[in-house]
Amino acid sequence: MAVIDIDLKFERPAFKLHAKFSSDHLATGLFGPSGSGKSTLLSLLAGLIRPQEGHFILDGIPLIDCGRGIHVPAHQRRIGMVFQESRLFPHLSVKANLSYGLKLLAEKDQRFTMQQIVDLLEIGDLLLQKPDQLSGGQKQRVALGRALLTSPRLLLLDEPLAALDVRLRNQILPFLRRVKEETAIPMLYVSHSIDETLFLTQQLAIIEQGEIVASGDFHEVMHDRRALSLAQSLGLDNLLHARLIENHAALGYDLAQCGDHTIVIPHAGHQVDDEIAIAFSSSNVALSTQRLAHVTIQNQLRGVVTSIDVIDYRTLVSVDVGFKVIAEVSAKSVEALDLAVGTEVYCLVKTQSIRSYAIS
Incomplete structure (x- = not known):
């Protein structure tokens, strides 16, 4: 009841x-x-x-x-x-x-x-x-x-x-x-x-x-x-369930396990083994058709494009990386990278764009 x-x-x-x-x-x-x-x-x-x-x-x-x-x-x-x-x-x-x-x-x-x-x-x-x-x-x-x-x-x-x-x-x-x-x-x-x-x-x-x-x-x-x-x-169009696996408070970052991926997040006071939600906006996700070297973006999640939707003039690319990640990109970028359903891409997410929440 x-x-x-x-x-x-x-x-x-x-x-x-x-x-x-x-x-x-x-x-x-x-x-x-x-x-x-x-x-x-x-x-x-x-x-x-x-x-x-x-x-x-x-x-x-x-x-x-x-x-x-x-x-x-x-x-x-x-x-x-x-x-x-x-x-x-x-x-x-x-x-x-x-x-x-x-x-x-x-x-x-x-x-x-x-x-x-x-x-x-x-x-x-x-x-x-x-x-x-x-x-x-x-x-x-x-x-x-x-x-x-x-x-x-x-x-x-x-x-x-x-x-x-x-x-x-x-x-x-x-x-x-x-x-x-x-x-x-x-x-x-x-x-x-x-x-x-x-x-x-x-x-x-x-x-x-x-x-x-x-x-x-x-x-x-x-x-x-x-x-x-x-x-x-709210910047929550990418919302993932994760577990904190390493705490590096002195250096200002932590590591969270989300599926098969280890994601670098800003330190927010969580403890190792805490269940947390991590979130980042689709506008903070860039796409690349190859892994990038010599860049500061450490979160590079490999996946496959599952859909490309245009909603209110916004182009949203959904990528299966073991869980769904949504990237907001320009229509010009979709054309330039020749993106289509089935294309293999890397989702690039800056650490400082990620927020984390303790789960009650």
Whole structure:
């Protein structure tokens, strides 16, 4: 049984939303450009607005079923929300803000104690402070704690780290992972950062122009042609599963094993034997009909052309090197190298164009 099962239609002037996907994972990332419908979908799930059609089933319990006339009021859904801004009550102490969450429930329905959440999020030394005395990261931890103390069935996190700098984001992410692992509360995580999302989950749902165009495992979604524009915008149109086999931090590079190929990647703090995703844009792949000597490009992957596609004036050459690599080249280059299906080529990928992600 899916943890969440969503099939909702909502329409207002100049905008239509059809969100259909399910997930049986504790955390699912929701990706899409601004104006694609992410916030609208969260508002539907939280019960802040009503859909015209469809259903929303959470852990087997229908919270929305338009066909059966079911629309559980927002205050009875037990859905916690954390926003980009912490939205703490400025006149209350941290402890009072946290207590507000507890007061919303009868004692018999309280899944966590105040102390459990304080310990989980390491905010014990903040309890007597007011929100204006806290850093951005501390505020978000308190906001997360307040949401958890409502004992939610689902957490909706709407870009909760977007207003924080990289240092504070890196402080908060481990707490979000702990929440997932130690509370087992399902969460829908909206973010524009693929790094953040992959730290929490590999399950994604992609929304564009009000429609879920792909959902499922990160690697599968990013290879789905319906999500091609997003993959390209993120530089993820080449996305590979790999294992780190050598760590050379002092020299600034690592070695990753991907199929039969050893790929040189920039050092990013991963450990030997870590499972990682490595990504590079198709525009950062050059093609050669022979291996090149006396060049600085160390990643030269031998393969065979399997297709040549022209999409929106872009020429994309797919090469089977044991896995698929996509190169974006000019039509003139295809002609000059006499490329065709079956041509043997080398895919040249600069080390510094490669990004790597820890897989949760």
